Every structure is written in C-alpha cells, then in structure tokens.
Amino acid sequence: MQKKTVLVTGSTSGIGLAVAREMAREGFRTILTGRRKALLRETVENFLRLGHEVRGIPADLAEPGEAERLFAETLDWTGGRLDVLVNNAGTWQQSPVEEITREDFRSLMSLNLEAPFILSGLAMRTMKRQRSGTIVNISSVAGLEAWAQTSLYSASKFGLRALTQSLLAEGSRFGIKAFAVCPGYVATPMTAGARVSPEDMIQPEDVARLVMAHLALSPATVLKDIVISRLGAED
Numbered sequence: 001m002q003k004k005t006v007l008v009t010g011s012t013s014g015i016g017l018a019v020a021r022e023m024a025r026e027g028f029r030t031i032l033t034g035r036r037k038a039l040l041r042e043t044v045e046n047f048l049r050l051g052h053e054v055r056g057i058p059a060d061l062a063e064p065g066e067a068e069r070l071f072a073e074t075l076d077w078t079g080g081r082l083d084v085l086v087n088n089a090g091t092w093q094q095s096p097v098e099e100i101t102r103e104d105f106r107s108l109m110s111l112n113l114e115a116p117f118i119l120s121g122l123a124m125r126t127m128k129r130q131r132s133g134t135i136v137n138i139s140s141v142a143g144l145e146a147w148a149q150t151s152l153y154s155a156s157k158f159g160l161r162a163l164t165q166s167l168l169a170e171g172s173r174f175g176i177k178a179f180a181v182c183p184g185y186v187a188t189p190m191t192a193g194a195r196v197s198p199e200d201m202i203q204p205e206d207v208a209r210l211v212m213a214h215l216a217l218s219p220a221t222v223l224k225d226i227v228i229s230r231l232g233a234e235d
Contacts, residue, residue, distance in 0.1 A: 003053070005078040007031040007071075009061060009119070010089030012039045014188030015138055018204035019086055022212050024052035028084070031074050035060040061089050061115035062107065071122040081130065084215065085123040087116035087160070088138040092190050097151045105152060112156035113163075120167055124176065132175045136211055137164045139180040141227065157182075165224060179214060183207055183228040202228055 006023045010016035012034035024030045024047055032047070034040045037058045044056035055077045059070040074082065090112045093104060120135050127133030142150050143157030160180060167178035185191055187201040210226055217223075 002081070003027060003029050004083040005029045005031070005074075005081055006084040006086065007033070007074050007082060007119075007123075008086040008088060009033055009070075009115070011086075012036060012043045014088075014190065015183075015186060015204045015207050016086070016088035017043065018208040019088065019136075019211055020047075022205075022208040023084070024050075024054060026212065029053045029078060030055075031077065032056045033059050033061075033070055034089075062091075062111040067115045067118040068122070071119060075126065080126070082123055082126050082133065083130075084134045084136065085119060086136045086138070086211070087119060089115065090138070090156070090190075093152050094149045095152065096149055100152050108152055109156055112153070113159045116160060117163060120163060120178075124167065124171060127171065127176045128174045133171075134176070134215060135164070135167050135171075135178040136214075137161070137178070137180045138207075139164070139182045139225075141182050141184045141229070143180070143182055144225075144227065161225065168222065168224065175219065177222050179223055179226060181207060181211065181226045181228065184230050196230070200230060202230055 006028045008016050008020040011020040011032040020030050020032055032043055032054060040056045040058050044054055047054040057070055057073050059066045061067055091108055093108055116137060123135055137160045139160045140157045142154045143161045146154035164178045164180040171178060183202050185196045185201040187198040187203055214223060
C-alpha cells in the first residue's frame, strides 16, 4: 500500500512542528518547510534520526511564487500525490486599526491568507484527481471573534475559516475534507511575552493530537471548526 503524504507549512517550530511529528509517527511521508534554512535542516535531521521518511523544502511563503514552487517540489518528491495539506505558517501583528499601513496589510495577508489560498487551490487539483484528501487550516479563536488591536490578524483568520468552508463545499463530492482548527493561546514562539504563562497555555502537541483524531474519522464525518480553549479561561 502506498504511504500517505503530508505537507505541513511552518513546520520548524510550534504547532506545525508538533503536527509534523505526530503525522510522521503515524507513518506519513512528511514534507517540512520554513524560511529559516539552518533550522529546517536541523529539524529534518532530527526526523531522519528517528527513522521517519521526511523531506525539507525551504520556502518563504510571504514571497510571490514561493507557494507554487513549494508545491511543485512536493509533488516531485511524492510522485504526484498529496493526501494532507496543513496550512499552518502565519504571523501576528497587534496594532490599532488607524496605525496599520498598506505594507503591514500586504505583509501579513500574504503569509496568513494568500499562501494558504494558493496552496489549497493547487492541492484541490491533485486531490480531485485522487478523489481523496484533507486540507487543514490552522486558524484561531481570533478567527471567531475580534478584539481591540486584532483587526488585521483577525481578518486573516476569519478569512481562513471562509476558505475552509468553501473548500469543504467544493471538495466533498470528490471525497475531500477540509476543517479549521481555532485554538486560543498556544505555547509557541509567536505567543512569547503574552499575558498568559506558557504553562497555562494550550500545548502544541494537543493541537496535533486533535488534528490526527479528526483525520481518523470516517469518510462521511467532518467538523468544520475545532475550537480549543484553555482550562478555566476564555481567550
């Protein structure tokens, strides 16, 4: 039986790394990607030492053409197959709306929303041909509700959930699933300096386990949004 394949963006740290580890343990041929080449190389070496089948493809998904190149190189390695795409790479900005510049908007949206759109469209072509596949979008509770100074970040995460719903509607008759994961504070480098201590945050491994649990559901079952909250607190 052909091994299943997964591409996880932003997979050198945080949620992306945890998801990639979990999927590699489950036997997926795993493509890791990130913009920091040295860190990506180190991460790949760690996976290889554990006996996982893995490939690292450096890419800065905020740059034009990088998503397309990443996907092409992914299919070259997998023999034209992709079973799971995890759109995880993203960045954060907290600013009053009147201080957000056009460059701020373009910079954040290119990574948080444009790259997942491009990769998802490419993945849909492959998955429709296979008549199977799953697209996972890592959104946020900020994609369910916006607060003061989160307008830009929340707009990108609301958009990611809209993309997810359209993917599911367009892909369901081809056996393609799509779902969004919407966690609160997760103990990752992006939340360093937050008002919540890392010990009281959701752990990246918890997000990874929930992704794997959803992938194990029967073909007819899908959850559009998985919302993850911290114990005893609202994010």
